[in-house]
Structure formats: C-alpha cells, structure tokens
Amino acid sequence: MKPDQLLRPAPAGLYCPAGDFYIDPIRPVGRALITHGHSDHARAGHGAVLATRETLDIMAIRYGEDFCGSMQAASFGERIDLAGVTVSFHPAGHVLGSAQIAVEKDGMRIVASGDYKRGADPTCTPYEPVPCDIFITEATFGLPVFHHPEPKAEMGKLLTSLRQFPERSHLLGAYSLGKAQRVIRLLRDCGYDAPVYIHGSLAHLCDYYVSRGIDLGDLRPATIEKSSPADFRGAVIVGPPSAFADRWARRFNEPLVAFASGWMMVRQRAKQGGVELPLVISDHCDWPELTETIRELAPQEVWVTHGREEALVRWCELAGIPARPLHLVGYEDEGD
Amino acid sequence: MAAPCPQPISPLVGEMPGRAEGGIPAPASRKLPPMRAFATLLDRLVLTPSRNGKLKLLADYFRDTPDPDRGYGLAAIAGTLDLKSVKPALLRELVLERMDEVLFRYSYDYVGDLAETIALVWDQERKERVADDDQPRLGAVVARMNALGRTEVRGAVRDLLDRLDPSARFAFLKLATGGLRIGVSARLAKQALADFSGRDVTEIETLWHGLQPPYEPLFAWLEGRAERPVLATPAIFHSVMLANPVGEGDLDALDPGDFAAEWKWDGIRVQLSSSGATRRLYSRSGDDISAAFPDVLEAIDFEGVVDGELLVGGTARMNSPTRTFSDLQQRLNRKTVNARMLEEYPAFVRAYDMLFDGEADIRPAPFLERRARLADVIGKAPHDRFDLSPLVPFESWEALDSLRRAPPDPVIEGVMIKRRDSAYQAGRMKGPWFKWKRDPYNIDAVMMYAQRGHGKRSSYYSDFTFGVWTEGPDGDVLVPVGKAYFGFTDAELEVLDRYVRNNTTERFGPVRAVRAEPGYGFVLEVAFEGINRSTRHKSGVAMRFPRIARLRQDKLPADADRLETLMAMVEAKES
Numbered sequence: 036m037k038p039d040q041l042l043r044p045a046p047a048g049l050y051c052p053a054g055d056f057y058i059d060p061i062r063p064v065g066r067a068l069i070t071h072g073h074s075d076h077a078r079a080g081h082g083a084v085l086a087t088r089e090t091l092d093i094m095a096i097r098y099g100e101d102f103c104g105s106m107q108a109a110s111f112g113e114r115i116d117l118a119g120v121t122v123s124f125h126p127a128g129h130v131l132g133s134a135q136i137a138v139e140k141d142g143m144r145i146v147a148s149g150d151y152k153r154g155a156d157p158t159c160t161p162y163e164p165v166p167c168d169i170f171i172t173e174a175t176f177g178l179p180v181f182h183h184p185e186p187k188a189e190m191g192k193l194l195t196s197l198r199q200f201p202e203r204s205h206l207l208g209a210y211s212l213g214k215a216q217r218v219i220r221l222l223r224d225c226g227y228d229a230p231v232y233i234h235g236s237l238a239h240l241c242d243y244y245v246s247r248g249i250d251l252g253d254l255r256p257a258t259i260e261k262s263s264p265a266d267f268r269g270a271v272i273v274g275p276p277s278a279f280a281d282r283w284a285r286r287f288n289e290p291l292v293a294f295a296s297g298w299m300m301v302r303q304r305a306k307q308g309g310v311e312l313p314l315v316i317s318d319h320c321d322w323p324e325l326t327e328t329i330r331e332l333a334p335q336e337v338w339v340t341h342g343r344e345e346a347l348v349r350w351c352e353l354a355g356i357p358a359r360p361l362h363l364v365g366y367e368d369e370g371d
Numbered sequence: 372m373a374a375p376c377p378q379p380i381s382p383l384v385g386e387m388p389g390r391a392e393g394g395i396p397a398p399a400s401r402k403l404p405p406m407r408a409f410a411t412l413l414d415r416l417v418l419t420p421s422r423n424g425k426l427k428l429l430a431d432y433f434r435d436t437p438d439p440d441r442g443y444g445l446a447a448i449a450g451t452l453d454l455k456s457v458k459p460a461l462l463r464e465l466v467l468e469r470m471d472e473v474l475f476r477y478s479y480d481y482v483g484d485l486a487e488t489i490a491l492v493w494d495q496e497r498k499e500r501v502a503d504d505d506q507p508r509l510g511a512v513v514a515r516m517n518a519l520g521r522t523e524v525r526g527a528v529r530d531l532l533d534r535l536d537p538s539a540r541f542a543f544l545k546l547a548t549g550g551l552r553i554g555v556s557a558r559l560a561k562q563a564l565a566d567f568s569g570r571d572v573t574e575i576e577t578l579w580h581g582l583q584p585p586y587e588p589l590f591a592w593l594e595g596r597a598e599r600p601v602l603a604t605p606a607i608f609h610s611v612m613l614a615n616p617v618g619e620g621d622l623d624a625l626d627p628g629d630f631a632a633e634w635k636w637d638g639i640r641v642q643l644s645s646s647g648a649t650r651r652l653y654s655r656s657g658d659d660i661s662a663a664f665p666d667v668l669e670a671i672d673f674e675g676v677v678d679g680e681l682l683v684g685g686t687a688r689m690n691s692p693t694r695t696f697s698d699l700q701q702r703l704n705r706k707t708v709n710a711r712m713l714e715e716y717p718a719f720v721r722a723y724d725m726l727f728d729g730e731a732d733i734r735p736a737p738f739l740e741r742r743a744r745l746a747d748v749i750g751k752a753p754h755d756r757f758d759l760s761p762l763v764p765f766e767s768w769e770a771l772d773s774l775r776r777a778p779p780d781p782v783i784e785g786v787m788i789k790r791r792d793s794a795y796q797a798g799r800m801k802g803p804w805f806k807w808k809r810d811p812y813n814i815d816a817v818m819m820y821a822q823r824g825h826g827k828r829s830s831y832y833s834d835f836t837f838g839v840w841t842e843g844p845d846g847d848v849l850v851p852v853g854k855a856y857f858g859f860t861d862a863e864l865e866v867l868d869r870y871v872r873n874n875t876t877e878r879f880g881p882v883r884a885v886r887a888e889p890g891y892g893f894v895l896e897v898a899f900e901g902i903n904r905s906t907r908h909k910s911g912v913a914m915r916f917p918r919i920a921r922l923r924q925d926k927l928p929a930d931a932d933r934l935e936t937l938m939a940m941v942e943a944k945e946s
Contacts, residue, residue, distance in 0.1 A: 179470065180478045180491035182537060184500075192411075197395045199431060200424070226396030300491065301482055302417065311418050323498040346477045353471055 036141040038169055038336070041120070044361045049147060049171070049340075053140055054120030056085075058147050061364070068122060070149025071133035072097065072212055075366045085109055085117075087124055089132025089247065093212065096239050109134070111160070127151035128162030129318050130213030131244060137165050145169040146332075152317065153324040154183065157224070158217045158249050170334040171361070174342035175319040176297050183297060183321040189314040190221045193293055196312055197269060204267040204287035208276035208294040208310070211237050213318055215273050216244045218295045219251045221316070222271065232257035232267065234274030234283070257286075264288040276308070297321070326350060341366035405440035405508040406535060408432060410542040412444065416553045425555060429563030433590075439510040442585025445564070447546055449557035452584055455516045457528055457547040462489055465529050470495055480881070483824075486544035490537050506535055510585065512543060558610075558798055568593035576797065580608035580657050606644035608657040609676060609726055609734075610797030614787060614804035621805065622768045622788075629792075631739065632763040632771055634778060635785040635806055636721055637696045638682035639703070643720060645671045646730075652681075663705045667718050670756035673748045678724040678795075679760070682782070683716045686758035693721075693782045719756045722749050723787075726795055734795035741795065775807050785809050811898045812940060813920060814839065817849055817928040818893040821871040822882045824856065831864055832871040832883065835919065837895050841910075841934040849887055850934060852910045855897060858918030866922060867893070892928035896921040902940050912937050 042051050048060035056066040063080035070076055070086075072093030077086075079098040084091065088108040095102060109115060109124040111134070116122075124134040127149050135148040146167040153162055176183075197205055209215040215237050222231060230253040233241060238256065245251055257272045267287045278284065279292055294310040297317025305313035320328065325347060329337055337358040339347045344360035351358030403411060412432045419425050429448070433441050446452035466475060466489050475492065482488040507515070512531060519527050528547070532540055545551045561579065565572040570593055581602035582589050591597035640655040650668050652661045661668055664681070683699045685691025694716075701716045702708065725745040726734050733741050742762075749759045763786060765771040775786045785808035793803035816837035824833035834856040838849035859867065870885065870893050877884040886892055898920035905913035912934075 178478050178481055179474055179495050180482055180488060182491065182494060182498075194395050199427060201395075229395075302414070302487060303483060305418055311420070311424075312415075313418070323494075323496050326496045327498070343477070343481075346474055349471070349473050349477070353474075 036143045038143065038145065041140055041143055042138055042145050042147065042169075042171075044363055048363065049361075051117075051120060051138055054117040054122070054138070056117055056120075058136055058138075059149065059366075061366075066117070067103075068136050069094070070127065070136060070147065071129055073130070073150070076149060079103065083107070085115070085122070087111070087132045087134050090134070092243060093132060093240070096243060097212075125165045126160035126163050128153065128156060128159060131159045131216070131247060131249070133159060133213075135162075135165060137167065143168055145171065147171040148173065150175065150319055151328075152320050153328065154186065154317075156217055156318070158213070158220050158244065164328070164331055167332065167334050169336045169338060170329065170332050171338045171340060172325060172329065172347070173319065174325065174339050174344050174347040176300075176317065176321050177325055177339070177343035177347040179322050179346070181297065181300055181321045182323065183300070183317045184315050186221055186316050187225055189295075189316050190218070190225050192312060192314060193222075193271070194225060194227065196291065196293070197271070200289075200291060201269045203269070203289045203291045204264070205269075205271050205312075206279050206284060206287065206290045206292050207271055207273045207314075208279055208292065208296075209273055210296075211275050212240055214295055214316070215275075216241060216249065216251060217318065218314075218316060219254070219273060220249060223250070223252045227271070228252060229271070230255045232270055232272040234258065234272070234278050236275055236278070237273065258283075326354075329356060330354070403435075404504065404506055405436055405510070406506050406512065406539040406542070408436050409440065409444045409447075409509050410536075410538040413542050413545070413551070413553055414538060416448075416555055422559070425559060426563045426566050429555070429560060430567035433564060433567045438587050438590060439585035440508050442587060442590065443509050443513050445560060445586060446584035447551060448553065448555050449560045451557075452513070452546065453517070454513055454546050455519060455524065456549055457524065457544075459485055459548060461525060461528065462486070462544065462548070465489075465525070465532070466492065468529075469493075486548055486550060487541055489532070490541035490544055493532050493537070493540060500536055506539060507531065516547065556798070564589075564593060568595075576610060577607075578602065579610075580653075606646040606649040606651045606676075608642060608644065608651070608653040608659075610657070611640065611642060611655050611678060612724075612795050612797060612804065613655075613799035614789075614806040615799060615801050617788070617805045617807040625768075627765065627767055627771070629790055630788050631791050632765055632774075632786045632788050633723065633760050634763060634780070634783045635787050635808065636680040636682060636693070636760065637782050637784040638680040638699055638721070641679060641681040641720065642726075643667070643671065643677040643679065645674050645676075647674075663702060663708050664718050665708065666713050667720055667756055670753045672752055674729045675725060675748065676727040677720070677722050677745065677748070678726060679720040679722040681718060682721055683718050685717070686719050686721070686755060687761070688754045688758050693780060695782055717755070719758070721758055721760045723760050724795060736794070737792040738789050738795075739791050771807070775809060778809070783809075811900050811916075812902060812914075813896060813898050814932040814936065815923055815926060815930065816852065816895050816897050817887045817931045818867075818870070818885055818895055819849055819851055819887050820882050820884050821867075828864075831868045833864055833868070835867070835895065837897060838887070839910075839932045839934050839937065847889070849928075850910045852908070852912060852934070852937060853897065853899070853914045853917045855895075855917045855919050858898070858920055859922070863919075863922055866924075887928055889929035890927060894923040894926040894928055894931050895919050896923050902937060904941055910934060910937075912941060 040053055042049055047057055047062050047064055049058040056068055057064045058068045059070055059076040060067050065082040067081040068085045069090055072090050077094050079102040082104040084103040084106045091106050091108055111124055111126055114121050114123050121139040123137045127133040127135045129150040129152055135146055137144055137146045144167045146165045148171060150173050151162050209218045219231050232255050235258045241251055241254055264287055276294055284290055291311050293312035293314055295314040295316040297319055298304045299313030299315045337351050337356055338361050340361040340363045348358045348360055415428050416425055478492050479488045535543055561575045562572050564575050588600040592599050642653045644651045650671050651659055652664050654660050682693050684694035698716055702718055722745055725741050728744045746759055749757050788805040790803045816839050818835050819838045820836040821832040822834040824831050836851050836854045838851040840847045841850045871883055874886040875883045876886055897917050899914040899917040901915035903913050
C-alpha cells in the first residue's frame with residue numbers, strides 16, 4: 036500500500052481514499068474523523084462524525100446537538116474498521132478529548148497527531164507516543180526560538196503582578212476551549228483560591244470541564260449587571276482576548292491585560308497586541324518537544340502541517356529523516 | 372530543573388472587595404536571583420505603558436535586589452553603564468558555530484531582532500533549563516566582561532550565554548550590543564529611587580553626575596544606612612534643558628510677546644562648571660570633555676554653571692568669524708590636544724544661559740533674569756573665549772520665520788524660542804522652549820526597492836531605497852541615491868506596503884524591486900539634513916538623515932528630480 040492511498044492532502048483536508056473519510060476537514064464532508072474540538076479542526080455540517088466522547092460533546096456545546104448527521108464515539112485505543120481501514124484514537128494531550136488518529140491498512144500505519152503537546156496538563160489525558168511508519172506532525176511552534184517555560188513559573192508572574200498592583204483588575208486572555216480551563220486550574224495549583232471571574236462565552240465549556248471531573252474552584256460570571264469597577268479591584272478575570280478590546284472590558288478597574296499563549300515567547304507579538312503581562316503557556320509542542328517526539332517515534336517519514344513547516348522539514352533533513360510539508364490550509368491555531 | 376511553583380503562604384494583602392476568601396499566594400522566595408530579576412524588570416518595563424506602573428516596577432526592583440546588582444541595573448536603565456561592547460557580527464558567528472544557518476535565518480526572519488533571536492535559539496533542541504542559583508549575577512557579568520582582554524571576549528560571551536536562561540540572555544545581549552530600549556528615561560529611574568526611598572528627586576539629581584555605578588553609597592543613603600554621599604568634585608554636571616521642535620500649528624496659539632528668540636548655533640551644546648579650583652566642561656549628556664579644551668578651561672575667571680555652545684573661531688567681541696562644524700570636529704573626540712591644534716582651531720563658548728551664579732542656584736528664576744546675570748558674568752570674562760549669544764528681536768511668528776530661513780551667519784542652523792519667564796528645568800518639556808530649524812533639503816525621488824522592517828514592522832515593507840533620474844547610455848535611468856525608513860505615518864506605511872506588494876518586479880531575499888517607470892511608479896518627497904560627495908555610492912552623493920516627508924501620489928516618476936539637482940546642492944554648499 037502506498038502512503039498516499041491511505042492518506043493524502045485534498046482541498047477539504049486530509050483524505051483517506053481507501054476508507055473514504057477525512058480527518059479534520061475544513062468543509063462539510065460525508066464522513067469526518069475529528070482530532071479535537073477547536074473550531075479550525077472541528078466544523079459543523081458533516082454527514083457522519085467519529086471522535087472521542089469529549090470532542091463530540093464539545094462540538095455539541097459549540098454548534099448545537101444537530102451539528103452533524105450521525106455521530107460515533109471512539110474510546111482511546113479502540114480499533115474501528117472503516118471500509119477495510121483500521122482507525123484508532125490515542126491521547127494527544129492538547130485539550131480535553133484531544134486525540135491523535137492512527138490510520139492503518141496492509142501493514143502501513145500513519146498517525147495524524149492533530150495538535151499535541153508533551154508538557155504536563157491536568158485538564159486532559161497526556162500524550163501517548165504511537166509507533167508508526169508515517170507521522171503527521173503539527174508545526175505551530177516549529178522554530179528553534181520556541182521554548183515553552185515551566186507553566187507554573189509563568190503563572191507565578193501573574194501572582195507577582197497581583198501583589199505589585201493590588202488595585203488593578205487582571206484580565207487574563209485565554210482561548211475559550213482548553214487554554215481558559217487550563218489557566219484556571221494552574222491558578223488553583225499555584226494556591227490561588229479566590230474567585231475567578233469568567234467571561235460569559237467560557238461558561239458552558241467550564242461547566243463541561245467541571246462535569247468531567249476537572250475542579251476549577253470558585254468561578255463567577257464577570258458579566259453581572261450593575262457591577263462597578265470597584266467590585267473587580269485586584270480580581271482575576273479570564274476571557275477570550277478579543278473581548279478585552281471590547282466595551283465589555285470597561286467595567287474593570289485599571290485593567291492590566293495578561294495573555295496566556297505560546298506566541299508570547301516573542302516580545303514584539305506581546306507588544307503589538309497591547310499585552311502588558313505575557314504568559315508563555317501553550318497547548319502545543321515547543322521546538323524541543325517536536326524534535327524529541329520525532330526522534331522518539333523514529334518514523335520512516337514525517338509529514339509536516341500547519342505552522343512553520345519549512346523549519347521543521349529542514350530539521351528533519353539535517354537529522355536524516357525524510358520529511359515533506361503538506362501545505363494544508365485553513366488551520367489557524369485557535370487553541371493558542 | 373523546573374522553576375519552583377509559588378507555594379501558598381498566608382495572605383499578603385488584607386480584605387479586598389470581591390475577593391475576601393483568600394490572599395495571593397506568594398512564591399517560596401520573593402526575591403528572584405539578581406540576573407533573572409533584572410531581565411524580568413526589563414521585560415515588564417517594555418510592556419508597561421503607564422508611568423506609575425513603571426515607577427512601581429522600578430521601585431520594587433531597587434527594594435528587592437541586593438548590591439551591587441541593583442546599582443548596575445540602575446546604570447543600565449539610566450544609560451550610565453559602561454560595558455565592554457560585543458559586535459553583532461561576533462554574536463552571529465557564535466550562534467552559527469552551533470546551529471544550522473538556514474534554521475537560524477528562519478528564526479531571525481520571524482523574530483526580527485538579533486539579540487532576541489539569539490537569546491531564544493541558543494538552547495535549540497535542549498529542554499533543560501539553567502538552575503536559578505547557577506546563573507551569574509548581573510554584577511558578576513559586568514565585572515567579568517569589563518576585565519576581558521580582546522582575545523577573551525568570544526569565549527566569555529559563549530560561556531555566559533550557556534549559563535544564562537533565555538530571558539537573562541536577552542538582557543545581557545541587549546546590554547552588550549548597546550541596544551537597550553525600554554522606554555525609561557534616566558529621569559524616571561531617579562524618580563523611582565525617590566519613590567522607593569522617600570527622598571526628594573531633586574536631591575538625587577544633584578548628586579547623580581558625581582556618582583558612579585554601582586552606586587552603593589547612594590543606595591546606602593537612600594535606605595538611611597549612611598550619610599549623604601560627599602561628591603569628589605563640586606563642579607558636577609546638571610542635567611540640561613532641551614527644546615522641542617516646532618511642529619505644525621504649535622506656535623499659532625502662542626503670543627510672540629511671551630517669548631524671546633536667539634540663534635541656534637551649529638556647534639556642540641556644553642555646560643561649563645566652575646567651583647573654587649575645580650573647572651569642568653561637560654557635553655550635553657554629561658561626558659567630561661575638559662581634557663580636550665584647556666584653552667577654554669584656563670580662561671574661566673568666574674564661578675558658577677553656564678550653558679552654551681562650544682564653537683571654534685573668534686568670538687563676536689573679537690569681530691572674527693565663527694567657524695563651521697567641520698572645523699570644530701577637529702577638536703572633538705580627543706583625549707588630549709596639542710599646541711598646533713590649539714592655535715589652528717581655537718575654541719570658545721557662546722553662552723546661552725546660567726544655572727548657578729557662584730553658589731546660588733538660579734534655575735528657578737525666569738529666563739530673562741538668568742540672562743541678565745549671565746550677561747554680567749560673560750561681560751567681564753576673557754573676550755577671546757566667551758561671548759553672549761545675542762537675542763533676536765522679532766514682532767511676529769511670520770517675521771521670525773523669515774529670519775530663520777535666512778540667518779545672517781552660515782554657522783546658524785535655526786532659532787531657539789524660549790518663554791521669557793521659563794525656569795531652567797532638566798529634560799525636554801513641551802512648552803517652555805522650542806527649536807525652529809532652517810528647512811531641510813527636499814527632493815522628489817522614485818521608490819526603487821523595498822525591504823521588510825524589523826521588530827514591530829516585520830510584516831511591513833518599510834525600508835525604501837529611492838532614486839533620481841540621470842542620463843544613461845540609452846536614455847534616462849534611475850540611480851539610487853538613498854534609503855529611508857521613517858518619516859511616514861502608520862496609515863502612509865499601509866499605502867507604501869500595499870504598493871510594494873502589488874508592484875513587485877523582482878525579489879532578492881528580503882528585498883523587492885518595484886515598478887519604477889517614467890509613467891508608472893511611486894514618487895516620494897524625501898527631506899534630508901545635508902548632502903555630500905561620496906565615492907562609496909554609485910550616484911556620487913550621500914545624504915544625511917534622509918526621511919520620507921510626503922507621499923507624492925499626485926506626481927508621476929517622470930516629474931521626479933534629476934541627479935544634476937543633487938549635484939548642484941553639493942556644489943552650492945561647497946562654494
């Protein structure tokens with residue numbers, strides 16, 4: 036079996052001709068396998084959807100119960116036959132429910148890792164290496180500049196700032212699925228037990244995380260009517276970064292904008308975004324993790340998708356590992 | 372080794388509305404190791420827009436950081452740190468010793484700043500981090516760098532980069548390459564010292580130029596552990612007062628009757644300080660340049676502090692001409708001076724203002740009152756070394772404008788406008804003083820090449836090479852005459868960037884050639900301060916400080932200027 040009969044890039048996304056399905060298609064298709072719930076990977080309108088229970092739930096929360104024709108939940112490790120192609124889901128450690136998808140036929144196995152990370156994250160099942168012939172890796176942070184620091188040390192910066200500027204409302208920007216819940220959990224793990232105020236758009240997803248056994252402590256809506264800036268002195272408010280430029284943010288006292296993202300590694304990115312307190316907390320692999328994963332899996336070939344494809348391909352070349360960029364379009368790293 | 376997680380400890384803050392349940396957990400150790408503390412401070416200062424926020428960050432840093440590190444940190448921020456400099460070329464070599472050039476280039480293109488790129492890529496695939504306790508302290512870094520011989524620099528820089536974490540590495544590289552830009556003035560740093568100690572900032576200002584990094588006696592006094600430091604020299608430098616350029620419409624609302632004007636001379640601004648037997652000549656940034664000007668120093672026969680322009684030639688009172696800036700340059704940047712130089716290029720001071728009359732601090736007095744006292748002192752001083760910059764009478768801004776455009780002496784570069792009642796305040800305040808320079812040169816040129824900017828502008832084509840017409844073998848061709856990357860607004864940059872992207876004809880790495888034909892192209896009005904012959908440029912001319920004054924979308928490239936026009940400017944200047 037040739038690799039491109041098993042998986043190949045097509046206009047709608049990564050396509051399996053042998054099994055007639057797509058992985059994370061960017062437009063509606065008959066059968067879709069979804070790695071995780073971020074909106075650039077999980078879209079509404081497909082015929083049949085196969086994903087983990089959590090990813091299906093998250094899609095239902097975001098798009099409504101009828102987001103697709105039919106759905107099937109895959110457990111981690113379970114082998115599922117699709118027209119003679121065996122597929123299985125394995126933890127990716129990216130966000131709650133995130134999975135890598137292994138696609139197998141006639142002794143050839145390709146793993147589409149979706150988005151993944153190796154660092155500790157108590158809000159999702161940790162990444163598991165899956166041996167394969169071809170490994171499809173993301174390259175969101177695929178440049179040697181990206182080194183994600185210890186997340187608790189980054190969160191320590193927010194706590195320091197709360198002590199230095201106790202009168203200011205600290206607005207912590209974090210994307211609504213995954214990052215928001217992770218930073219709240221991190222705050223708790225660093226000993227912060229005061230209420231955390233959340234933007235309305237986070238409420239359903241935070242509730243869902245809590246229902247899956249992830250304790251986020253005392254969460255309160257930051258959208259109470261008639262609230263005055265004084266109510267939020269020295270408080271931590273978590274919301275999507277887009278909300279901070281909005282009139283919504285005016286209710287807070289001398290807001291100090293923090294942003295939790297892997298992009299915060301580069302100072303100019305923080306500066307351009309008007310971020311005062313950048314926290315380098317990422318749900319993707321950094322450069323050492325990407326290269327370490329490829330070395331560890333030692334696949335015969337690496338396919339690189341969304342992100343800094345050219346640098347990671349170059350690294351593979353130098354390491355003597357055949358690699359090529361997939362040039363898939365439409366993935367915008369919502370999760371970081 | 373992972374950094375320690377901040378451990379929950381008892382609340383540091385008391386009851387606060389909305390969050391009465393608990394306090395903010397403190398890290399196990401509140402005090403960061405010195406190099407990390409400094410690097411963190413820089414990172415925070417750059418991103419903190421509010422003045423009060425910056426003051427708080429600085430004051431906390433001075434409080435929590437031990438000597439001598441905080442003193443070196445203060446010096447780095449205030450611009451008084453003397454650190455052996457490292458050339459960017461050496462840093463590139465060091466990083467390429469260990470990493471693939473292509474990967475480095477991708478990284479540099481993405482980050483846009485050399486020091487930051489190197490700080491971030493240094494570890495490459497290595498995940499492990501330097502333990503805090505093993506990092507050298509800021510004081511140790513400074514001491515080590517300054518003790519190095521020339522051949523030892525390479526090895527020492529490599530070793531330091533290995534031993535620092537990425538954030539500290541960035542701070543070190545910025546210091547060593549002299550590219551530290553954090554939006555904090557020396558004045559703000561002194562205000563933070565005042566906030567942290569409760570002392571008055573003017574008291575700190577007075578001491579400032581008499582002290583050296585790492586400022587241990589200063590901190591000891593600020594913390595009440597020692598007496599006020601006694602300065603070795605009483606003739607210390609006092610920060611000078613600076614003027615803002617006259618902007619569009621700035622003068623409209625102002626009454627000319629409230630202001631006095633004087634010529635702006637094209638020498639270097641200096642401060643003369645004389646107290647007892649001690650005499651000093653300082654540049655406007657506070658560098659002591661006394662040794663190079665014994666002729667001026669020996670002539671001082673008064674006590675006090677005078678602000679003026681250092682020039683060469685004869686004083687007005689001697690009725691001999693003031694000589695040009697290039698003559699003055701013969702005397703600048705020298706450690707000592709020989710008899711021939713003293714004779715051929717005699718220096719003198721044209722006085723503008725007076726800060727101290729003897730021991731009396733007259734800075735709070737109105738400008739005209741200070742000037743009257745200055746006139747008295749200068750009147751009695753040796754005629755060949757001192758004169759008084761004359762006031763320029765004027766009735767209206769229009770009249771002054773004409774005077775500025777056609778000054779009576781070639782060594783005048785414009786006029787200074789000073790409020791009659793202005794006190795002498797250190798720094799560049801908007802309002803009391805203005806400078807109004809002669810118009811710069813202007814030409815219309817055609818955009819030929821564009822290059823992407825760095826940093827904030829890394830996603831824009833913001834560096835432009837422009838050319839003018841000259842006769843070639845087969846008719847007129849454009850010849851590049853300069854490069855400019857500022858002068859335009861953000862909105863204009865959008866327009867320029869769009870033109871480049873839509874009209875690229877060729878690419879050479881980061882550079883794009885754009886369409887530039889007589890009937891199609893982009894005309895730029897370029898302003899510049901001066902123009903000289905140059906053998907290094909194909910066109911034969913080199914501009915000083917070119918900038919893009921206006922986008923001339925109303926013009927066609929065929930209407931742009933010719934090289935002959937520029938040559939004529941050079942010749943006019945030379946004659």
